[in-house]
Amino acid sequence: xxxxxxxxxxxxxxxxxxxxxxxxxxxxxxxxxxxxxxxxxxxxxxxxxxxxxxxxxxxxxxxxxxxxxxxxxxxxxxxxxxxxxxxxxxxxxxxxxxxxxxxxxxxxxxxxxxxxxxxxxxxxxxxxxxxxxxxxxxxxxxxxxxxxxxxxxxxxxxxxxxxxxxxxxxxxxxxxxxxxxxxxxxxxxxxxxxxxxxxxxxxxxxxxxxxxxxxxxxxxxxxxxxxxxxxxxxx
Numbered sequence: 001x002x003x004x005x006x007x008x009x010x011x012x013x014x015x016x017x018x019x020x021x022x023x024x025x026x027x028x029x030x031x032x033x034x035x036x037x038x039x040x041x042x043x044x045x046x047x048x049x050x051x052x053x054x055x056x057x058x059x060x061x062x063x064x065x066x067x068x069x070x071x072x073x074x075x076x077x078x079x080x081x082x083x084x085x086x087x088x089x090x091x092x093x094x095x096x097x098x099x100x101x102x103x104x105x106x107x108x109x110x111x112x113x114x115x116x117x118x119x120x121x122x123x124x125x126x127x128x129x130x131x132x133x134x135x136x137x138x139x140x141x142x143x144x145x146x147x148x149x150x151x152x153x154x155x156x157x158x159x160x161x162x163x164x165x166x167x168x169x170x171x172x173x174x175x176x177x178x179x180x181x182x183x184x185x186x187x188x189x190x191x192x193x194x195x196x197x198x199x200x201x202x203x204x205x206x207x208x209x210x211x212x213x214x215x216x217x218x219x220x221x222x223x224x225x226x227x228x229x230x231x232x233x234x235x
Contacts (some may be wrong), residue, residue, distance in 0.1 A: 008219060018208045021189065025209075028187030031180060040180045042172035045158055047123040054084050059103040061086065067103045070096060081117045081167035082106050094145055097165035106165055109133075109148065117167040118150035118160045126154025133164060140181070141171040 038044065054077065059067075061075050064086045072088035077100055079085075084100035098105050109117070114131040122128075131150045137143040141161050147170065148162040157175040162168065188197035189205060 008215075014208050014215070015212045018205055018212060021205055022209055022212075024183075024186040028183040031183040032187070035176065035180055040174075040177050042156075042158060042174055042177065045122055045124045045152075045154075045172065046169075047121055049121075052079060054079060054100075058084055058100040059086070064088070064098055064100075064103050068096060068098060072096075081120060082109075082165075085166050087166075097163070106167075109162075109164060109167065114148040114150055114162060114167075118148075118152075118162060118169070121169050122152065122158070122160065124152070124154050124158070126152035126158060129153045137161065137171075140173055140178070143170055147171075 058077070061077075064075075065071065065088075068088065070088050070090060072095075073091050074089040076087045076089075077084065078087065080097075082099075083106075085106070086098050086100050087095050088098070089095040096105075111131040111133075114133075115128040118128050118131070128150050129152065131148060134147050134149055137145060137147040138149075138161075141147065143161070146164050148164055150160045150162060152158040152160070159173045160169050161171040161173070163170050185191055189202045190197065190199060
């Protein structure tokens with residue numbers, strides 16, 4: 001039967017091509033549904049901090065603008081782990097962070113200060129074991145520019161990335177997050193930055209997988225019809 005032969009050929013050979021990726025899709029879906037996303041993001045290691053009012057006597061925005069020579073399109077006064085800060089965002093480029101107490105940039109953090117700052121933002125059974133200033137944030141942070149990397153010795157191998165200016169945690173990563181991220185990249189077939197899931201390779205492979213499923217239904221229908229016919233004949 002021509003339909004049966006064609007469906008069998010399509011099902012067999014296309015399944016050989018996309019079978020491994022289908023396994024990655026199913027495995028990735030299992031991992032992403034089984035792991036709570038809050039735990040993957042490390043939210044259970046974030047220490048809750050009660051909001052505190054800003055002290056009086058801080059430098060005004062006009063004073064800070066004059067001292068830095070900046071004319072930002074956005075200025076935010078907020079508390080940070082290193083004290084009150086002005087965050088000045090220009091039209092282009094990275095924001096500038098200065099101390100709202102002195103009007104000058106915060107002094108560089110030492111590794112010991114970075115570890116203590118990270119520990120104050122962390123809750124869990126681990127302790128900071130290393131602190132390194134990286135000239136460029138790793139791709140896994142989704143950030144750019146320099147960051148402090150502080151590693152903890154907990155079971156999940158948690159990593160906090162801190163802003164070298166304000167000491168704020170800008171990204172949290174762990175061994176669990178990296179496993180999740182690996183399956184995510186396999187799932188969307190993007191082995192670069194893991195951001196684009198509308199690329200041609202994924203669309204083409206999905207179309208092939210759809211052909212496998214469709215040809216499988218054709219095979220099932222043809223064979224069930226054939227078995228039904230044979231059963232009726234025997235009767």
